Amino acid sequence: xxxxxxxxxxxxxxxxxxxxxxxxxxxxxxxxxxxxxxxxxxxxxxxxxxxxxxxxxxxxxxxxxxxxxxxxxxxxxxxxxxxxxxxxxxxxxxxxxxxxxxxxxxxxxxxxxxxxxxxxxxxxxxxxxxxxxxxxxxxxxxxxxxxxxxxxxxxxxxxxxxxxxxxxxxxxxxxxxxxxxxxxxxxxxxxxxxxxxxxxxxxxxxxxxxxxxxxxxxxxxxxxxxxxxxxxxxxxxxxxxxxxxxxxxxxxxxxxxxxxxxxxxxxxxxxxxxxxxxxxxxxxxxxxxxxxxxxxxxxxxxxxxxxxxxxxxxxxxxxxxxxxxxxxxxxxxxxxxxxx
Numbered sequence: 001x002x003x004x005x006x007x008x009x010x011x012x013x014x015x016x017x018x019x020x021x022x023x024x025x026x027x028x029x030x031x032x033x034x035x036x037x038x039x040x041x042x043x044x045x046x047x048x049x050x051x052x053x054x055x056x057x058x059x060x061x062x063x064x065x066x067x068x069x070x071x072x073x074x075x076x077x078x079x080x081x082x083x084x085x086x087x088x089x090x091x092x093x094x095x096x097x098x099x100x101x102x103x104x105x106x107x108x109x110x111x112x113x114x115x116x117x118x119x120x121x122x123x124x125x126x127x128x129x130x131x132x133x134x135x136x137x138x139x140x141x142x143x144x145x146x147x148x149x150x151x152x153x154x155x156x157x158x159x160x161x162x163x164x165x166x167x168x169x170x171x172x173x174x175x176x177x178x179x180x181x182x183x184x185x186x187x188x189x190x191x192x193x194x195x196x197x198x199x200x201x202x203x204x205x206x207x208x209x210x211x212x213x214x215x216x217x218x219x220x221x222x223x224x225x226x227x228x229x230x231x232x233x234x235x236x237x238x239x240x241x242x243x244x245x246x247x248x249x250x251x252x253x254x255x256x257x258x259x260x261x262x263x264x265x266x267x268x269x270x271x272x273x274x275x276x277x278x279x280x281x282x283x284x285x286x287x288x289x290x291x292x293x294x295x296x297x298x299x300x301x302x303x304x305x306x307x308x309x310x311x312x313x314x315x316x317x318x319x320x321x322x323x324x325x326x327x328x329x330x331x332x333x334x335x336x337x338x339x340x
Contacts, residue, residue, distance in 0.1 A: 012186070012304055016312045018090075019182045024318025026086030026178065027198070031325055033078040041074055064150050068158035071148070072166060079170040083178045096177025097229050100184070104227025112280040113225050114235055117218040119273020121239040122266045124218075128211035135207060149244065151251040159244050168237035175199040175216065176223050176232050184224075186309045192220040193306075194313070201326040205333045215239060 042060060045051035051070075052061030059067040087094045105113060149159045175195050183191035196216030200209045219232040246265065250258020304312070314320050 013308075013312045016183075016186050016304065016309060017316045019186075020313045020316025020319035022086055022090045022092060023179055023182055024316055024320070024322045025089060026083040026174075027322035028318060028325065029082035029085055030079065030174065030202075031322065031329070033082055037078040038071075038074045041070070045070070058146065058148070064148060064152075064155050065158060068148055068155070068162055072158070072162050075162065075166055076170065079166070079174065083174050087178075096173045096181070099227050100181065100224060100229075101227045105225050109280055109283055110226045110231055112276040112283070113222055114231055114238075115276035116273045116280060117222050117235045118238050119270050119276070120218045121215050121235070122242075122269050122273070124211045124214035125239075125243075126266060127214070128207065131210055132207050147247070149247055149251065151248070156244070156248050159248075160241060163244050164237050164240035167240055168233045171199070171202075172219060172223075172229055172233045172236055175202075176220055177229050180220050180223065183309075183313075186304050187306055188224065190304075190306045190309045192217065192224070194310070196220055198323075198326070201323075201330065204326075204329050206330060209330075 042051060045060070045062075046053055050062070054061065062070060083096070084094060086092075104110065148162075149155055175198060179198060180191050180195040183194055196213055199216035200213035203209060203212045215236070219235055222235055223229050223232040242265065246258060246262045249261050253261075314323070
């Protein structure tokens with residue numbers, strides 16, 4: 001145990017506050033860029049005649065293909081750049097995709113973990129839909145997400161890029177590659193919990209938070225089990241890809257076909273995920289799977305108590321401000337949605 005009065009404890013707290021300052025600045029930049037990048041670039045497009053201020057079809061005169069390519073650039077900048085800028089400001093190495101440790105689960109166990117994680121994501125989808133129904137009874141309207149998917153192969157391909165490939169790479173880079181990695185030395189559960197909560201809050205509306213929290217927990221756990229960020233990227237991609245494909249099936253076959261296919265796919269994945277987790281647990285019990293990775297604390301080699309770690313993290317002003325900003329945007333979304 002760390003002695004609350006010794007130099008080692010103070011050094012650990014100081015290191016954690018430094019991580020809080022770094023992450024807070026990155027998250028503040030992320031929030032600002034997510035809010036402003038689209039507006040800034042679309043105004044430039046208006047200025048040079050590449051887009052039209054009139055928006056009758058939802059594509060600002062760029063058409064479905066042009067708008068999706070534009071949106072891909074906006075998202076890549078807004079999600080990808082902030083933590084890289086913060087790393088430069090704080091002179092941090094930019095290696096978010098490096099391994100968490102050299103030894104993780106073996107390939108078979110990692111595959112089983114991936115399938116089990118996908119089943120957990122499907123459960124999160126179903127739980128979120130039920131939660132939306134419950135909140136609607138309380139007067140909280142279901143959020144309206146604009147859809148840019150059309151019944152054409154080109155539109156499908158670009159939607160997979162924008163909604164599955166880019167989020168899988170960039171959101172995992174930010175919330176697991178940077179946030180989880182930075183907090184991991186101060187406690188595995190602490191790091192998984194905080195990184196997943198921030199990932200959920202980043203989505204910005206109360207009805208998405210439970211779903212995003214479960215997905216975040218699944219991705220963080222998978223990254224630590226395997227010792228690598230890439231399985232978490234693959235899990236994130238698989239979850240989002242299924243959503244896009246099922247929505248596309250609904251466009252092609254009608255709403256009833258889409259709903260029936262969605263339920264069938266979810267049930268099939270749930271059965272295979274349950275079987276995969278049983279097999280994984282059996283392999284661990286029999287000793288054939290690698291030991292789950294765990295990084296040592298950077299100073300003294302001992303985790304902080306979770307409560308003290310959270311208190312120390314919140315003592316970093318940029319981190320606290322970013323958290324309050326996330327909460328403020330969430331409340332604004334609820335109030336604004338109710339007002340509309």
